[in-house]
Amino acid sequence: MTLLLLIVALAVALPWAAAPAATRLAGLLPPRAASVTLAGAATLLAGGAVAALVGLFHVPFLAMLEHLRLDQVTADWPAVLPVSCAAGALLVAQTVRLTLAARRQRALLSSAWRLTGECAAEGDVLVVPGEDAEAFALPGFRGRAGRVVVTEGMLGLLGPSERAVLFAHERAHLRGRHHAFSAVVVLAAAVHPALARLGPALDFHLERWADEAAATVAGDRRTAATAIARAALAGAAGSGGRGGRFPSVSTGPVPLRVRALLEPEPAGPRGRGPRAAAAALVAAVVVSAVLALGLAYGLHEYVEHSAREIVGR
Template identity: 45%
Template sequence: MTWAVWAPLLAPWITAPAARRLAALLPPRQAALLLALSAAAAGSLAGAALALLAAGALLHVPFVAAFGHVSPALLPAGPVTLALGAAAVPGCAVVAWTAAGTLRRHDSRHLHDELRRTANSRAGDVVVLADDGADAYALPGRPGRAGLVVVTSGMLRSLDGDERAVLLAHERAHLACRHHLLALVADLAACLHPALRTVHEPLAFQAERWADEVAATVVGDRRLVARAVGRAALAASAAPAAGRPPVAFAATAGPVPRRMASLLAPPVVARPVAKRVATVLLLCLVVSATATAEATDDLHENIETAQGAVARR
């Protein structure tokens, strides 16, 4: 089992850059989904490998072995196995702690309650804050509570009517496409393996590009969307708003010049090189999954052998 668990623990160092490279070759919707799903798969497999190592080590602890009716003397007890397992136990605790913090950070329930108290006005899913600073963002909802588009009065004054329509279409796209769930998946994956932290930034960019494309479809004018994105970013830079929740997706986020250039350029089409990168990415995930399955089977067999010895006594 010791050697099998190395693959899912090492693979994210290849999976993450391969996913980022492939995402850059795809349209934004496919790119965002690819990044989130790749991170989720690689993170889950790495987390499973870490848990297997920890379980193998804990079974050598007398009271844990007694609880599982296992004879520790019959379990593999090489120095490498025990050393990795001993390190995996606190590693699992750190993963659980950081994942819990990530879930708390993504919980927007208290933000909705605060908006009810501080909002200047509300019309449908749009909440206007009395703030001379310029900002606009999408605040995700929860079951029984719809998401909101939050915009400051300063931002509304900075844009004309057509640009406001683009702004609202962009933020509504974030809510409709559930971009906050993709961000949550990527952030949880980063808790499971440090290499996957590099997925967050490109995923955020692709989510903004995805929302830009939806807004362009809604208003029917890509140049108008590019102009609105640029003017909103300039307004937010000149007069920053008080603060933006960490779970929010904002129209002025990400590298705005790149977003504008993408809107003014022809739509992205998948290139032939994307197939080669996709093959590397898929191979990494398949090898990780196979190794995790093998390690799980090995641990299961070892436990059954040790339990059988206890039962025969």
């Protein structure tokens, strides 16, 4: 049974090692591929940790399926109830954290729509009165399509070509459903705290994804870089009261984003570094899956063995 506990410990601890590998790999990929990698890794690693705890929690129930009394199981493994209860407590804590995180996400979305409900709409753009410089992509909610929210203060700082870049940037967030990527990592972090470190990296790559889309629309990477720099710096200096955690032009390290726009469009990864990082991440995910399967098989075999031992007495 010690081996099964070791498998559970490895499955739960694995995200601490896999999260840095995912972040490293994302830094070597184009923005869109990096975002998909981070969100996918968060989902798989959180799922592996939950599966390990569920398997351990179900040991007494597996014994019941073998028609074993609980006292017979505890006689062979005295720690079964404490270990199962500990796994159950962790699952309850994960469920509570996950529920609270989901409710916060929904409350934030509802509040943003309520605050912008009276704003003037120009197509898919909602213009908010006020001197603060803000712009963000507001996801759809309750049947309403997503909108680009921008304040009068932000519009006043930008020229026509820069406004076009700003709108293209925020529309890329809506078109790519970037809020869903962010929500995935937020919820995964509620399940396993190690995955919270993926959030800042994902935010940066989502902004880079939208930056590249805006540069394509502008047709000139330098013009796009100038517009993004002005809008992002102005937004970073604002209150940020309406945008909250929604994809926004001011998110992430602005100098790195501007520098990337002043360079050629990113291509696919090359060299040994990306391959090594990809191999490390794939290995971590595969190990997580193997550990979960090994736990399920091991628990089944353990209960079967206990049943044979009890019957043979």
